[in-house]
Each structure stands twice: as C-alpha cells, then as structure tokens.
Amino acid sequence: MTKTYKLYIGGAFPRSESGRVHPVHDARGRFLANAAQASRKDLRDAVAAARKAFDGWSGATAYNRGQVLFRVAEMLEGRREQFIAETAAVEDLSVEGATAAVDTAIDRMVWYAGWTDKITTVLGTTNPVAGPYFSFSVPEPTGVVGALAPRQSSLLGLLSVVAPVIAAGNTCVVVAGDRALPAITLSEVLATSDLPGGVINLLTGHVAELAPWLATHADVNALDLTGAPETLRPELERSASETVKRVLPVGRGEPDWTREPSLKRLRTFTETKTVWHPVGT
Amino acid sequence: MTESITSPWDYAPAPESRDVAGLRPSYRMFVDGEFVDGSGQSLTSVNPATEETLAEVAGASAADVDRAVTAARAAFESTWATMPGSERAKYLFRIARLIQERGRELAVLETLDNGKPVKESRDTDVPTAAAHFFHHAGWADKLDHAGYGANPRPLGVAGQVIPWNFPLLMLAWKIAPALACGNTVVLKPAETTPLTALVFAEICQQAGLPAGVVNILPGAGDIGAELVAHPGVDKVAFTGSTEVGKSIQHRLAGTATRLTLELGGKAANIVFDDAPLDQAVEGVVNGGFFNQGHVCCAGSRLLVQESIAEELLDRLRTRVSALRVGDPLDKNTDVGAINSAEQLSRITELADTGEAEGARRWTSPCPLPSQGYFFAPTVFSEVHQSMRVAGEEVFGPVLSVLTFRTPEEAVTKANNTPYGLSAGIWTEKGSRILWAAQRVRAGVVWANTFNRFDPTAPFGGYQESGFGREGGRAGLEAYLDV
Amino acid sequence: MPTPPPALPGDLAEATRDDSTLKRFLHGLPGVDRVGLEQRAADLATRSIKKDSKLWAIDTAIGMIDLTTLEGADTAGKIGALAAKARRPDPDRPDTPPVAALCVYPDLAATAAEALNGSGVGVASVATAFPAGRSSSRVKLAEVELAVSAGADEVDVVIDRGAFLAGRYGQVHDEIREVKAACGRAHLKVILETGELATYDNVRRACWLALLAGADFVKTSTGKVSPAATLPVTHLMLGAVRDWRDRTGLSRGVKPAGGIRTTKDAVRYLVAVHEVAGRQWLSPELFRFGASGLLNDLLMQRRTQLDGHYSGPDYVAVDQ
Structure with a gap:
C-alpha cells in the first residue's frame, strides 16, 4: 500500500499548509509515493521550530547529545533493510551498493555521536595571554542551520550533512528534493528516537522553490548548500550575505561521502567564543 | 615662582614631539618591493585634531590593483609559499623587532593621522601590533601542529581591507597570520589613515622581505572593491562596517574566494x-x-x-x-x-x-x-x-x-x-x-574586565558581526586551505 | 559599643550597632577586583607632569610630608636635626615650604614639640604599641595619653590586625573609638597596615571600619611591614574617603607611608589624589606622605626645576 508522506516539523508530522503534494519517484521514474510539497510558510514554521529547539539542544550536555545521536544510529540500524531498499530505489544502486551506503551512513552517525564531547576539547583552547587574565576559547553552536539534502547520496550524504550540524549543538532545517524517500524514513526514525522535536526539521518539496526562502530567512544563521544545484548557488550565497550567514564552502559536484570527514563542517557551524577573566585575590 | 600655578591643579601641556613621526610631505604606495607612484586619485591625509593637511598620498587605481595582485602572485609562487616555514618565521620576527624599534615614530604618526591619544597608540596599538607579528612568527614552522592536519597549504594571494580605527594594529592582525601561513598580501589601508601602513612597508624593506610578499595600496572604497573582486585574489579578509561586509560577501557569492569578515557590534x-x-x-x-x-x-x-x-x-x-x-x-x-x-x-x-x-x-x-x-x-x-x-x-x-x-x-x-x-x-x-x-x-x-586583546586569543563575531577569527590557533584557519 | 557621632546618616550610624550588623555592613561593600584596580593605578601613573605643574606638585608634596623617624636609635639630637629640616627644608631657598609634621615615637614627642614650637609644623606621634599593636587596650590607651600630653597634634595608631583578620570587627572598632576619645583635640590617623591585610577587599573594609569609628585619616602602613604603601592601595583608600564624603559630607584624609622615595613616586600619588578623590584632597589637611628620604629628592628636583640643571645629594642636608 502506498501512503502519502508528510513533513517533519518540530517533532510532528504536519501536512503542508498549502495542501500540496507531489509524487516521489524512483531513479527510473516509477511512482513510489506522494509526499507533502512544502511551501514557504512550512519553511517558516520549520525555522521557528528549529529556533525554539535551539536553547534546549545547545544547552544539553555534550554527553547527552552524544547519547541521543548514538540512539539515532541504533534506530537507523533497526530500519537497515528499509533504508537499503529505498536507497537502492532512489539512487538506482545494486543491493550491495545500497548496503554499503547505508552501513557507512550508520557508521557516520556513530562517528559524530562520539564527537559531541570532543569538539570543545579539540577546537577549544586556553589562551596564554600576556597579562593577569585567564582566557579560554570554546566552540559554540552557530544557531539554526539551513541545509539542502545532497542530490545524489540520499541517506549517506544527508546524514553526512545533518550529523555534524546537530552534533555541534545546532538545530537545522533540511530541504530534500527528488530523492526524498530515505529522508522521509529518516524523519520517522528521528520521531521515535530521543532527539528533541525541532532539532532536525525535514521538508520535502522543490529545492529551487524553497531554497531562496531558506537563504533569505533572517533567523537562519548558516547554510550548507552542498545539495544546491550549481546554477542556484551564487544567488543563494548572495541572499546569505544579507544577514552575514556562514556558508560552508563546497567544491563542484558532490564530495566522496565514503571518505572519513574532516572537521570542516564542525568548524563552520561553530563559533569560537573567547572569554577573559582577571586572576587575582 | 611657585605661585604661578595654584590648586586646582591643571596639568601643563605634555605634548609628544611631532617631529618623531618623521612626517613627509608625500607618501607613495608599495608594490612588488618598491615605492611607486599610483595611477589613481591621490589622497590627502588630514590631522583630525587640527584639520591641517599632513601629507599627500599616492592613490591606487584598478590597474595598480592588478599590478599588486600580479606581484603578490609571483612572490607567492616563486618564493614565499615554497620557502621553509622556519625561514618565513625569521622575517616575521624581524618585522616584530623593527616595529618595536620604530615604536615611538609609529605611535606619533598614528596619532597624527588618526586622532587617537598618543597614550593609546604608544601603549596599545604599536606594542600589540608588534606582539601579533611575534606570535605569528612562531606559527610559520609549526602549522603541522595547529590541528588542521599535516602540511596545511596556504590559500595564495590575500586581499585585505582594513579600517581607520586601529590602522597599524588591524594591519598586523591581517598581515601577520597571512604571511605566517605562507600567503602573500595586497592590503588596502583606510582612506583616512594610510600613513603607518606605508611606514610598515618600509619596515618590510628593512626586514629584507622578498619583493611582492606585501603590497600596500592606499585608496578609497572603490579600490577596496576592486581588490576584493580581483580574480587573482584567493582570499579576502575585511574589517569594517557590517554594510560593506555584506556587500563584499554579496560580491564574492558563487566564487571560490575564501572570505572572513570582522564587522560591527553593539556590545x-x-x-x-x-x-x-x-x-x-x-x-x-x-x-x-x-x-x-x-x-x-x-x-x-x-x-x-x-x-x-x-x-x-x-x-x-x-x-x-x-x-x-x-x-x-x-x-x-x-x-x-x-x-x-x-x-x-x-x-x-x-x-x-x-x-x-x-x-x-x-x-x-x-x-x-x-x-x-x-x-x-x-x-x-x-x-x-x-x-x-x-x-x-x-x-x-x-x-x-x-x-x-x-x-x-x-x-x-x-x-x-x-x-x-x-x-x-x-x-x-x-x-x-x-x-x-x-x-x-x-x-x-x-x-570583570573589558577591551583586552592578545595575539593568542581568538577575536571575532557571531551573526552580523562577521565570521572567522583573528588570533590564536583558530585564526590560522582563515589563511589555510583546510 | 560606644555611640557613634551624631553626624552620620542613619544607615551608617546603624552599621556599628552590634558585631553582626557591622560584619554585614563591611561584607556588603562592593568587592574590589585586584587586576582592575592595579590596571587603573598603572594607567594613571603614566600621566606626564611637566614644568609649572611639576613645580607645584613638588611644593605641594613637601608641604604634605610627615617627616618620619621611627627607629630604636632615635635620640633627642636626631629629633632636633629633623625639626630644623622640617621648619626649613632648604635653607638656601627660603621660599621652600615647611613640611606638614614631624612623626616620632611617643617618648620623643615632647622633644619634637619643643623643637618645633611656634613653627607651624605639627608633631605626630605613633602610639598603641606601634608597629605590631600587640598589647593590652590599657597600655595602648596609656600610650595615646602620653603622646597627647607630650604635645602631639596628631596621633598615628595601628589597628589590631589580628582581631580584624579573625573577623572581630567590633573589637577593632571599639578600640579605635576609645583611642579617638583619648586623642581629645589631636587628629587621629589610623594605620591599617595594608601589607598584612593581604586583600583589597580587606583594605576597603578596614577603611570603612576606621572611618565609622571616627578616624580623621586612614593611613596605609607602619613602614615596618612589606609591602608598605602602594599606588593601588592608595587609590582604593582615596576612593573610600571620596565615597565617605559623598555619604556623610565629612572629608577625611589619606596617608600613604613607607616606600615613597622619589619625586616621581610623589607626583604619581598626587595624580591619584587629584583624579580619584578630587581636587579638594590636594592639601595637607587631607593628604600626607609618611616618608623620610622623599624630602631630599623633592628638594633636589625643586632645585633642578628652578635652576635649570640637575642638582646633587651634597647640596641638600642629610639628617637621617
């Protein structure tokens, strides 16, 4: 039985306020399901939900965030077969290829789960300033991150984009376009995991329609445009400049997601905060 | 005799001698290791405390920007990027020393050009600028240990645009990490405060810095815009207003040019x-x-x-x-x-x-x-x-x-x-x-303190105050291809 | 506890009602950040005082000196020599102002009074088992009475630092009040011995405690403990008397003592007086230097200013 998939906003599964749906196809153009087609107002709601969730998520202990991420990885593994099937369908992969991609995706989640309580250790420092002060610098989450799901790698790419964002304590709004089925299943996984509602918000719809609203939204602090069509990127980056958003520098095409990531994403979506205090009696 | 001043106690004037600044009637821009005439509109530097003209300063044109970027590119490829870090370090240490040695001159010149109290240029701007070069000198041969992986590469030519509020200090914040990481530099000082940057150019000569590694182009905002948009620039660093910062980010959208911004605030x-x-x-x-x-x-x-x-x-x-x-x-x-x-x-x-x-x-x-x-x-x-x-x-x-x-x-x-x-x-x-x-x-x-700065302590903003950090280990990222 | 003077506004009068109220009051004073205070003192120390301003500062500083000798080897002869110097610090320059006072041990107060008779230079005597203050109240008070009856115009007493550090503020307060009563018309300078109080928070509390108890002056040190007077601690005390004036309308003085040896030091202190407490304090009524060697450096600098060339130590009298 095919079903109509909904959006994932603030931990709930609403229909698009516009009432629109669009068909989701496999790589060969066969109809798989209808999915909600998010509007700019849905996107607005998703940003509001992400903002609302930010204080709680960024304020949670790194240990807690790590546990939550690891739980997500466990839940992903529980739906491994479904992800393999969906990934194979939307990316036109062999079962072996899809299996490798899904297993790497799960491993990636575990990898980032382990990072939550090391980011500060690795990126933070105490600063040996020339004066009677204790000075330290710590990375803090940037805020609400807008991301476009990579167009090729539907689950591994998506998790490689989203996991560092939330591992660092940000919340996010992700727009998934054509290969959205694994993303939709991911939202179902997240809804039953321990991840607080609003930390990840997933919208299905037309990237070209929604991305400009994400890039111009003043309450979005940073963008990961890995999933943006190259023709769209310059305009999105121009929009980002209106509120000085951080934009992850990305090269042409999609990166090789199977390689172990660098810390670039963790660095881009954190702000270094330097604190000073006098030392005296 | 002692009755000439009675309480209330007014301090007699205690002016620093302006001769110390070695002020010259005209200054030229610095390209490829030489002081040259600019082909742009010349600038007039004014002492804001007296409204008197201090000096005529050669102004850069778009063609000068091109020459400077070309010189910086050549220096990057032929010497600076390939030189061992330990050698780059020595130049930076030398520059730090020269800033200290010419500290009084720089302080007085800064005060004449900018209007800030000589107490501040003497006790804050100049010593902190020297400290920045001193700190970054030590990084030049230790980048492998900076946490960005083994053998991190420089970006190339850095186009840097700085404001008028801390002319020499902002120059140091920009140039020291750029050079330490192996980049070469084209820097545009602020239109109203170009003088100490041009004395700094002399210091580069005295330090024997290879030609083209540092280029200084005085000019107004239009030259800044030329510089940041120049296709030969790999990295743009800007300190200034949020409004201009946004326009630079806008201009660089869709390009591969790296960008860091240090903008306004309302703390x-x-x-x-x-x-x-x-x-x-x-x-x-x-x-x-x-x-x-x-x-x-x-x-x-x-x-x-x-x-x-x-x-x-x-x-x-x-x-x-x-x-x-x-x-x-x-x-x-x-x-x-x-x-x-x-x-x-x-x-x-x-x-x-x-x-x-x-x-x-x-x-x-x-x-x-x-x-x-x-x-x-x-x-x-x-x-x-x-x-x-x-x-x-x-x-x-x-x-x-x-x-x-x-x-x-x-x-x-x-x-x-x-x-x-x-x-x-x-x-x-x-x-x-x-x-x-x-x-x-x-x-x-x-x-329980305010306005403390140190080259080891990263500085930079959240949100519309910009992105990227200056100082410390975190500040190196802006000048490395990582 | 004895009744505080009626001039104090209600909340300050209340503060000394009993031990626990006093403790609450003193611990309720704003804290002092060491680094910030020292930074401010260092910044002000960079003031450049030149020409006429410097000459004015030198003369003002000379007139603020409590010329001090507090040695076991002090004799009538030494007191006589110092008294002569106090009256006319530089006999070649009769326009040089006299110092404010001669500061001696109580057994030599009478000698000093006699030597200074009619000069306008005051006699200051230390008392209360100076410098440690370790004796009974009875002995301390007897010493104050001895000093006053010998003709001391000013009495420099030490607080019981042991009691203060143990938190027995009431005891310290009461002792100062009793001393104040014993002083009669003599001015009371209360030595906090800031070097033993260790923290600036303690210094601020001790300052207010002394002011509440009726001190006319708060003084940093005995000169027998290191560190003696420092610029930051003097800043802090100047701030306290300024705040005291703002709260009560009463002007009280500050006396740094010990370690101030050069004209440069003295000028820095005067800058602090000027910019922290205010111009009103630039007077021997409200600011003193407890010093001995400082006077000669001021005299040499005074000559340098007036003669236009450097002077030397052989041209000023060495009496200590």
Missing part, C-alpha cells in the same frame, strides 16, 4: 548589583570611550541592574567628567579627536536621535578644542531597546544606558541585536559569570 556591558563597582565604572568608561568609541567591540550599551542604576550612573558621570579630551599628542589626553568630519557628523546625527526619541542626554562638561573634530563624551540614560542609540553602532564616544531586573532579562537584552561581537559581564559571583558568559551570543566575552 552589552552587563553590570550586576554585586559587581566590583569601581572597577566596573572603569570598565564601562573603557568600553565606551576607549579610542573615542571607534571600536567595533565597544561596550556601547550599558545594561545595569536597576537596584544600582542610580549609584552607578552618578559614579559614571563623575568619572567621565574627569576624562581629558583634547590634543591627541598630549600624553595626558584620554579622549582624542574623531577621525573625520564625516564620522563626526554621523555621531552627532545619531546622538540627536537619542534625544529626539526621549532618552536623557548627559554630556561631559569637559572643554573641547576650538579646532579639529571633537565630540564630548556623552551618556544617554533611560534608553530603551527600541531606540536607535540602543540598536545602531554609533562608533563614537556615546554610551547608552539601559536597566534590567534579573539575570535572564540581562542576557535576553544583551542578545537582542543582530550583532554579536563582544560583551562585558560584571559580577563577583563566579557561577553567574560562567552562566552569563555561556548565554551571551558574542565572540568575545570580557568578565
């Missing part, structure tokens, strides 16, 4: 009722009036707990009244000249809106010189978040005072701005300091 200085009051007053005065308030991280919004607001304001007014405003070259001057007529009129206009919007204006009764661009230290009380003086960066000696009742309210108000560069916290309670430091969304948090 909250939060004073709790258990603060060390006398030191808080000092910190508030420093936050508001250091460098005439021409500081992106100025503590221009004082948030004071209502229960001590009146007492703090009384003390603040008394203290501000004692600030000595006047001749920047006088070693006893605390507040110097506003950098330009244009900035003075902007400050005046914005301060007038404060009054029009119902804030209570208090102006220091200090005497002001009859010539030059001066603005008496001003404190607005009964300010509310919605007023322009509470929201906009004044970049002048104007402090807005707001009150709060609870820690939560203080932090909420502090964060209620699109900026996020710095913040101050004053309380004797340790746990509250750490709580507030965690909660304020700002790149630099000074607790």
Whole structure:
C-alpha cells in the first residue's frame, strides 16, 4: 500500500499548509509515493521550530547529545533493510551498493555521536595571554542551520550533512528534493528516537522553490548548500550575505561521502567564543 | 615662582614631539618591493585634531590593483609559499623587532593621522601590533601542529581591507597570520589613515622581505572593491562596517574566494548589583570611550541592574567628567579627536536621535578644542531597546544606558541585536559569570574586565558581526586551505 | 559599643550597632577586583607632569610630608636635626615650604614639640604599641595619653590586625573609638597596615571600619611591614574617603607611608589624589606622605626645576 508522506516539523508530522503534494519517484521514474510539497510558510514554521529547539539542544550536555545521536544510529540500524531498499530505489544502486551506503551512513552517525564531547576539547583552547587574565576559547553552536539534502547520496550524504550540524549543538532545517524517500524514513526514525522535536526539521518539496526562502530567512544563521544545484548557488550565497550567514564552502559536484570527514563542517557551524577573566585575590 | 600655578591643579601641556613621526610631505604606495607612484586619485591625509593637511598620498587605481595582485602572485609562487616555514618565521620576527624599534615614530604618526591619544597608540596599538607579528612568527614552522592536519597549504594571494580605527594594529592582525601561513598580501589601508601602513612597508624593506610578499595600496572604497573582486585574489579578509561586509560577501557569492569578515557590534556591558563597582565604572568608561568609541567591540550599551542604576550612573558621570579630551599628542589626553568630519557628523546625527526619541542626554562638561573634530563624551540614560542609540553602532564616544531586573532579562537584552561581537559581564559571583558568559551570543566575552586583546586569543563575531577569527590557533584557519 | 557621632546618616550610624550588623555592613561593600584596580593605578601613573605643574606638585608634596623617624636609635639630637629640616627644608631657598609634621615615637614627642614650637609644623606621634599593636587596650590607651600630653597634634595608631583578620570587627572598632576619645583635640590617623591585610577587599573594609569609628585619616602602613604603601592601595583608600564624603559630607584624609622615595613616586600619588578623590584632597589637611628620604629628592628636583640643571645629594642636608 502506498501512503502519502508528510513533513517533519518540530517533532510532528504536519501536512503542508498549502495542501500540496507531489509524487516521489524512483531513479527510473516509477511512482513510489506522494509526499507533502512544502511551501514557504512550512519553511517558516520549520525555522521557528528549529529556533525554539535551539536553547534546549545547545544547552544539553555534550554527553547527552552524544547519547541521543548514538540512539539515532541504533534506530537507523533497526530500519537497515528499509533504508537499503529505498536507497537502492532512489539512487538506482545494486543491493550491495545500497548496503554499503547505508552501513557507512550508520557508521557516520556513530562517528559524530562520539564527537559531541570532543569538539570543545579539540577546537577549544586556553589562551596564554600576556597579562593577569585567564582566557579560554570554546566552540559554540552557530544557531539554526539551513541545509539542502545532497542530490545524489540520499541517506549517506544527508546524514553526512545533518550529523555534524546537530552534533555541534545546532538545530537545522533540511530541504530534500527528488530523492526524498530515505529522508522521509529518516524523519520517522528521528520521531521515535530521543532527539528533541525541532532539532532536525525535514521538508520535502522543490529545492529551487524553497531554497531562496531558506537563504533569505533572517533567523537562519548558516547554510550548507552542498545539495544546491550549481546554477542556484551564487544567488543563494548572495541572499546569505544579507544577514552575514556562514556558508560552508563546497567544491563542484558532490564530495566522496565514503571518505572519513574532516572537521570542516564542525568548524563552520561553530563559533569560537573567547572569554577573559582577571586572576587575582 | 611657585605661585604661578595654584590648586586646582591643571596639568601643563605634555605634548609628544611631532617631529618623531618623521612626517613627509608625500607618501607613495608599495608594490612588488618598491615605492611607486599610483595611477589613481591621490589622497590627502588630514590631522583630525587640527584639520591641517599632513601629507599627500599616492592613490591606487584598478590597474595598480592588478599590478599588486600580479606581484603578490609571483612572490607567492616563486618564493614565499615554497620557502621553509622556519625561514618565513625569521622575517616575521624581524618585522616584530623593527616595529618595536620604530615604536615611538609609529605611535606619533598614528596619532597624527588618526586622532587617537598618543597614550593609546604608544601603549596599545604599536606594542600589540608588534606582539601579533611575534606570535605569528612562531606559527610559520609549526602549522603541522595547529590541528588542521599535516602540511596545511596556504590559500595564495590575500586581499585585505582594513579600517581607520586601529590602522597599524588591524594591519598586523591581517598581515601577520597571512604571511605566517605562507600567503602573500595586497592590503588596502583606510582612506583616512594610510600613513603607518606605508611606514610598515618600509619596515618590510628593512626586514629584507622578498619583493611582492606585501603590497600596500592606499585608496578609497572603490579600490577596496576592486581588490576584493580581483580574480587573482584567493582570499579576502575585511574589517569594517557590517554594510560593506555584506556587500563584499554579496560580491564574492558563487566564487571560490575564501572570505572572513570582522564587522560591527553593539556590545552589552552587563553590570550586576554585586559587581566590583569601581572597577566596573572603569570598565564601562573603557568600553565606551576607549579610542573615542571607534571600536567595533565597544561596550556601547550599558545594561545595569536597576537596584544600582542610580549609584552607578552618578559614579559614571563623575568619572567621565574627569576624562581629558583634547590634543591627541598630549600624553595626558584620554579622549582624542574623531577621525573625520564625516564620522563626526554621523555621531552627532545619531546622538540627536537619542534625544529626539526621549532618552536623557548627559554630556561631559569637559572643554573641547576650538579646532579639529571633537565630540564630548556623552551618556544617554533611560534608553530603551527600541531606540536607535540602543540598536545602531554609533562608533563614537556615546554610551547608552539601559536597566534590567534579573539575570535572564540581562542576557535576553544583551542578545537582542543582530550583532554579536563582544560583551562585558560584571559580577563577583563566579557561577553567574560562567552562566552569563555561556548565554551571551558574542565572540568575545570580557568578565570583570573589558577591551583586552592578545595575539593568542581568538577575536571575532557571531551573526552580523562577521565570521572567522583573528588570533590564536583558530585564526590560522582563515589563511589555510583546510 | 560606644555611640557613634551624631553626624552620620542613619544607615551608617546603624552599621556599628552590634558585631553582626557591622560584619554585614563591611561584607556588603562592593568587592574590589585586584587586576582592575592595579590596571587603573598603572594607567594613571603614566600621566606626564611637566614644568609649572611639576613645580607645584613638588611644593605641594613637601608641604604634605610627615617627616618620619621611627627607629630604636632615635635620640633627642636626631629629633632636633629633623625639626630644623622640617621648619626649613632648604635653607638656601627660603621660599621652600615647611613640611606638614614631624612623626616620632611617643617618648620623643615632647622633644619634637619643643623643637618645633611656634613653627607651624605639627608633631605626630605613633602610639598603641606601634608597629605590631600587640598589647593590652590599657597600655595602648596609656600610650595615646602620653603622646597627647607630650604635645602631639596628631596621633598615628595601628589597628589590631589580628582581631580584624579573625573577623572581630567590633573589637577593632571599639578600640579605635576609645583611642579617638583619648586623642581629645589631636587628629587621629589610623594605620591599617595594608601589607598584612593581604586583600583589597580587606583594605576597603578596614577603611570603612576606621572611618565609622571616627578616624580623621586612614593611613596605609607602619613602614615596618612589606609591602608598605602602594599606588593601588592608595587609590582604593582615596576612593573610600571620596565615597565617605559623598555619604556623610565629612572629608577625611589619606596617608600613604613607607616606600615613597622619589619625586616621581610623589607626583604619581598626587595624580591619584587629584583624579580619584578630587581636587579638594590636594592639601595637607587631607593628604600626607609618611616618608623620610622623599624630602631630599623633592628638594633636589625643586632645585633642578628652578635652576635649570640637575642638582646633587651634597647640596641638600642629610639628617637621617
């Protein structure tokens, strides 16, 4: 039985306020399901939900965030077969290829789960300033991150984009376009995991329609445009400049997601905060 | 004899000798290791304290930008990027030494050109600039240990545009890490304050720095725009207004050019009722009036707990009244000249809106010189978040005072701005300091102190105050391909 | 506890009602951040005082000196020599102002009074088991009475630092009040011995405690403990008397003592007086230097200023 998939906003599964749906196809153009087609107002709601969730998520202990991420990885593994099937369908992969991609995706989640309580250790420092002060610098989450799901790698790419964002304590709004089925299943996984509602918000719809609203939204602090069509990127980056958003520098095409990531994403979506205090009696 | 001065004690003038600055009637730009005439419109540098012309300065044209970028590219490829880090380090150490040795000259020249008190250029700008080169010199051969992986590569040619508020110091913040990481530089100093950058160019020559590694192009905003958009520039670093920062980010959208921005701010200085009051007053005065308030991280919004607001304001007014405003070259001057007529009129206009919007204006009764661009230290009380003086960066000696009742309210108000560069916290309670430091969304948090800078301590903003850091290990990322 | 003077406003009068109220009051004073205070003192120390301003500062500083000798080897002869110097610090320059006072041990107060008779230079005597203050109240008070009856115009007493550090503020307060009563018309300078109080928070509390108890002056040190007077601690005390004036309308003085040896030092202190407390304090009524060697450096610098060339130590009298 095919079903109509909904959006994932603030931990709930609403229909698009516009009432629109669009068909989701496999790589060969066969109809798989209808999915909600998010509007700019849905996107607005998703940003509001992400903002609302930010204080709680960024304020949670790194240990807690790590546990939550690891739980997500466990839940992903529980739906491994479904992800393999969906990934194979939307990316036109062999079962072996899809299996490798899904297993790497799960491993990636575990990898980032382990990072939550090391980011500060690795990126933070105490600063040996020339004066009677204790000075330290710590990375803090940037805020609400807008991301476009990579167009090729539907689950591994998506998790490689989203996991560092939330591992660092940000919340996010992700727009998934054509290969959205694994993303939709991911939202179902997240809804039953321990991840607080609003930390990840997933919208299905037309990237070209929604991305400009994400890039111009003043309450979005940073963008990961890995999933943006190259023709769209310059305009999105121009929009980002209106509120000085951080934009992850990305090269042409999609990166090789199977390689172990660098810390670039963790660095881009954190702000270094330097604190000073006098030392005296 | 001794009756000639009686109490009240007025200090006799104690001017630094302007001869020390070695001021010349004209300055040329620095390209490919040589001082050359520019083909752009020449600039006239004015002493803001007297309105007299200091010097004619060669101005760059678009063609000069092209020449400089080409020279920087050639230097990058032929010598600088391939030179062992340990060799680059020696040049930077040498530059640091030369800045120290020519410190008095640079301080006086900076004060003439900028209008800041010589006390500040002597005790802050110049020594901190030297310290920046000294610190980064040591990084040049230790980049493998900086946490960006093995053998991190430089980006190439860095186009750098800096503001007029700390001309030499901002130059140091830009050039030192760029060179340490193996990049070459084309730097445009601010239109109104190009002189110390050109003396720095001489220092580069004296240090034997290979030609083309550092190029200095004086010019106005249009030359800055040419530089950041030049296709031969791999990396742009800008310090200045949020408005211009946005236009640069806009211009570079869709290109591979790396960008870091250090922009405006509207920092909250939060004073709790258990603060060390006398030191808080000092910190508030420093936050508001250091460098005439021409500081992106100025503590221009004082948030004071209502229960001590009146007492703090009384003390603040008394203290501000004692600030000595006047001749920047006088070693006893605390507040110097506003950098330009244009900035003075902007400050005046914005301060007038404060009054029009119902804030209570208090102006220091200090005497002001009859010539030059001066603005008496001003404190607005009964300010509310919605007023322009509470929201906009004044970049002048104007402090807005707001009150709060609870820690939560203080932090909420502090964060209620699109900026996020710095913040101050004053309380004797340790746990509250750490709580507030965690909660304020700002790149630099000074607790029980203000306006402290060090080359080892990363500096930079959240949100519309820019992105990227300057100083410390974190600051290296801006100049490495990582 | 004895009744505080009626001039104090209600909240300050209340503060000394009992031990626990006093403790609450003193611990309720705003804290002092060490680094910030020292930074401010260092910043002000960079003031450049030149020409006429410097000459005015030198003469003012000479007139603020409590010329001090507090040695076991002090004799009538030494007191006589110092008294002569106090009256006319530089006999070649009769326009040189006299110092404010001669500061001696109580057994030599009468000698000093006689030597200074009619000069306008005051006699200051230390008392209360100076410098340690370790004796009974009875002995301390007897010493104050001895000094006053010998003709001391000013009495420099030490607080019981042991009691203060143990938190027995009431005891310290009461002892100062009793001493104040014993002083009669003589001015009371209360030595906090800041070097033993260790923290600036303690210094501020001790200052207010002394002022509440009726001190006319608060003084940093005995000169027998290191560190003696420092610029930051003097800043802090100047701030306290300024705040005291703002609260009560009463002007009280500050006396740094020990370690101030050069004209440069003295000028820095005067800058602090000027900019922290205010111009009103630039007077021997409200500011003194407890010093011995400082006077000669001031005299040499005075000659340098007036003669336009450097002077030398052989041209000023060495009496200590």
